[in-house]
Amino acid sequence: MATAKKGAAKKTSAKKPIAKKVVVKKAPRRRAPSGRQMTVRMYDVGFGDAFLLQIPDGNRVRRVLFDCGSIEASDAGGSMKTCVKRIIDDATDPDGVARIDVVVATHRHKDHVSGFADAAWADVEVKEVWMPWTEHPTDKEARRIRELQSKLAAGLNAALAAAPPAANAAAAGERAVALGIVANALVLSNAAAMTTLHSGFSGQPERRFMPVKETGSRLLQTPVLPGVKIHVLGPSRNPEVIRDMDPPKGESFLRLQAAVGSDASSTPLPPFAHEFVAEQVPGSWTFSDSDAEQIAQAGSLSDLAVAVALDKAVNGTSLMLLFEVGGSFLLFPGDAQWGTWLNALDDPEWRPLLERVSFYKIGHHGSHNATPRRFVADLLPRGCCAMASTLVRTIWPDIPKGGLLSALLDKSATIARSDEPANAPNAFRVSAGVIEARVPF
Numbered sequence: 112m113a114t115a116k117k118g119a120a121k122k123t124s125a126k127k128p129i130a131k132k133v134v135v136k137k138a139p140r141r142r143a144p145s146g147r148q149m150t151v152r153m154y155d156v157g158f159g160d161a162f163l164l165q166i167p168d169g170n171r172v173r174r175v176l177f178d179c180g181s182i183e184a185s186d187a188g189g190s191m192k193t194c195v196k197r198i199i200d201d202a203t204d205p206d207g208v209a210r211i212d213v214v215v216a217t218h219r220h221k222d223h224v225s226g227f228a229d230a231a232w233a234d235v236e237v238k239e240v241w242m243p244w245t246e247h248p249t250d251k252e253a254r255r256i257r258e259l260q261s262k263l264a265a266g267l268n269a270a271l272a273a274a275p276p277a278a279n280a281a282a283a284g285e286r287a288v289a290l291g292i293v294a295n296a297l298v299l300s301n302a303a304a305m306t307t308l309h310s311g312f313s314g315q316p317e318r319r320f321m322p323v324k325e326t327g328s329r330l331l332q333t334p335v336l337p338g339v340k341i342h343v344l345g346p347s348r349n350p351e352v353i354r355d356m357d358p359p360k361g362e363s364f365l366r367l368q369a370a371v372g373s374d375a376s377s378t379p380l381p382p383f384a385h386e387f388v389a390e391q392v393p394g395s396w397t398f399s400d401s402d403a404e405q406i407a408q409a410g411s412l413s414d415l416a417v418a419v420a421l422d423k424a425v426n427g428t429s430l431m432l433l434f435e436v437g438g439s440f441l442l443f444p445g446d447a448q449w450g451t452w453l454n455a456l457d458d459p460e461w462r463p464l465l466e467r468v469s470f471y472k473i474g475h476h477g478s479h480n481a482t483p484r485r486f487v488a489d490l491l492p493r494g495c496c497a498m499a500s501t502l503v504r505t506i507w508p509d510i511p512k513g514g515l516l517s518a519l520l521d522k523s524a525t526i527a528r529s530d531e532p533a534n535a536p537n538a539f540r541v542s543a544g545v546i547e548a549r550v551p552f
Contacts, residue, residue, distance in 0.1 A: 152545050159226075166436060175213045181226065220295050271290055441470040
């Protein structure tokens with residue numbers, strides 16, 4: 112009987128469903144520190160960007176310069192010419208020759224490229240220059256986007272200059288903001304700098320327009336940066352992702368139709384200006400009282416509305432690069448906007464990489480329309496090193512955004528601001544016009 116029961120028990124046990132194995136996703140493994148350190152030098156250009164990444168490689172240093180531009184100098188940083196000299200001096204080898212392996216121009220805004228107009232760059236040896244695909248000289252879609260943006264900037268600038276005097280102080284302030292935004296995008300104001308980027312420097316550098324259309328590769332490895340992987344997170348070539356690269360065709364500024372061309376819309380004005388449509392700015396840090404006031408006055412803000420939309424369109428072309436060096440990940444998003452960010456956050460390949468970021472160049476000078484909440488709250492590791500190249504300006508008092516800086520601090524980030532070198536934590540090295548971060552790899 113006992114044997115029969117035992118056999119029956121076995122038979123019954125064999126019929127039980129096999130439990131499914133639960134797979135628990137492990138957090139990304141971090142490599143043990145190698146004792147090596149790379150440095151990121153942030154230059155006080157005022158309101159603009161200039162960062163020099165230096166990676167030790169045997170008996171030499173590999174250098175990558177991210178942008179060099181400004182629209183307003185700081186008192187401490189000095190002129191743009193002074194900043195350019197600092198960068199070139201830092202890139203000069205013992206033999207007296209200045210060498211930069213890669214120059215990255217994230218996008219064509221003046222606050223990112225104006226410094227390249229300096230004649231001193233002609234003597235700097237550069238091996239590669241990287242720009243977004245929208246700067247490719249023979250790409251038809253790139254040319255269409257550039258021409259539309261440039262035409263709108265020129266038309267808006269002319270219309271604002273010819274407009275009658277502002278009715279009151281508030282209107283005058285809004286017009287000053289619009290003129291400042293437009294000046295940042297004008298082709299003529301950036302022409303010399305873009306010429307340097309496209310055909311200047313010493314050493315006959317190779318130009319790369321990223322991501323490369325022919326290969327569609329999102330990962331770049333180049334012999335000039337041995338052992339470094341570059342993940343190209345943006346700008347996308349997907350029309351759904353890059354739709355914000357197209358500025359409005361004058362629909363909220365009908366006086367511009369002649370300047371913009373036959374593409375200008377003749378449809379009625381929408382009830383709200385482009386920048387006030389909530390669905391277009393998911394994850395915004397705050398919805399402030401000033402935003403509410405502007406919405407209430409939206410009918411009188413058509414000039415500013417188009418200027419802001421134009422600014423977003425050019426920022427939408429920004430390179431967003433993630434550098435993988437050893438066990439460290441450094442994120443340089445330029446001024447990337449929501450479309451690029453959200454595309455990266457939702458990507459199954461990129462999301463795990465963003466969870467390993469150890470250095471973050473705070474996007475768009477700390478403004479509200481970059482650095483999604485989701486990135487900081489859900490992905491950014493605790494203890495990240497972050498740097499903001501910024502300057503408090505009267506026309507943009509909410510840059511850098513307080514909510515963003517607080518959220519980073521809540522994640523125990525170590526933050527340095529270019530406009531507050533005296534407040535930089537001890538983890539950073541501070542010298543005249545420069546704050547330096549050290550990143551193990």
